[in-house]
Amino acid sequence: MTVRVFRAADRAAVPWKNGGGVTREIAVSPEGAGMDAFDWRISLADVGAEGPFSAFSGIDRTLTVVEGAGMDLMVGGQRTLADERYRPYDFPGDVETDGRLLGGPVVNFNVMHRRGRTACLTSVVRGGLRVVVEPGSTVVIVAVDGPTVLEDARVTLGQYDAAVLDDSPGSLRTEGHAAVVTLRTR
Numbered sequence: 001m002t003v004r005v006f007r008a009a010d011r012a013a014v015p016w017k018n019g020g021g022v023t024r025e026i027a028v029s030p031e032g033a034g035m036d037a038f039d040w041r042i043s044l045a046d047v048g049a050e051g052p053f054s055a056f057s058g059i060d061r062t063l064t065v066v067e068g069a070g071m072d073l074m075v076g077g078q079r080t081l082a083d084e085r086y087r088p089y090d091f092p093g094d095v096e097t098d099g100r101l102l103g104g105p106v107v108n109f110n111v112m113h114r115r116g117r118t119a120c121l122t123s124v125v126r127g128g129l130r131v132v133v134e135p136g137s138t139v140v141i142v143a144v145d146g147p148t149v150l151e152d153a154r155v156t157l158g159q160y161d162a163a164v165l166d167d168s169p170g171s172l173r174t175e176g177h178a179a180v181v182t183l184r185t186r
Helices: none
Strands: 002-006 022-029 040-047 059-067 071-075 078-082 088-092 097-101 106-114 117-133 137-145 148-150 156-157 163-165 168-186
Touching: 002 156, 022 137, 022 163, 040 168, 059 071, 059 117, 059 137, 059 168, 071 088, 078 088, 088 117, 106 117, 106 168, 117 137, 137 148, 137 156, 156 163
Parallel strands: none
Antiparallel strands: 002 163, 022 040, 040 106, 059 088, 059 106, 071 078, 071 097, 117 168, 137 163, 137 168, 148 156, 148 168
């Protein structure tokens, strides 16, 4: 199994595109791609204030609240209550989106992928899982609550550490919750 590990302690906080907060990039493809050139991008965002989301043309987004009470989102005039921790919420990134905090600051796990170019499935698991990386796919695993062990690779991830798997099946065991993102660039 090919596993690349990215430790949370090594991530720099970067201002949001709209200047309203900070994000910590976990992984991006192609590697080193900027905000206008990625096929997919995974990050953690610290949200301490209410306001508009940055717009990303041609991008679909998945937001998962991993700390805090959640957010009341207005996405293209439709209300989405993102108040269940560890539940992914999907929405288009190029539609006007505004967020209101439900009880103070939150940390969101964010997945963005280019519509029509990348297929994406985000889930949050707890316990054991057999991870299969299909040819041409990438799986990103992030420990969002408690340690996660990649048994076959003998790797332990602490909170917010990530592993990128590019081939071969493997076993995942979590003591907390782990976000598992499967990506396939077309």
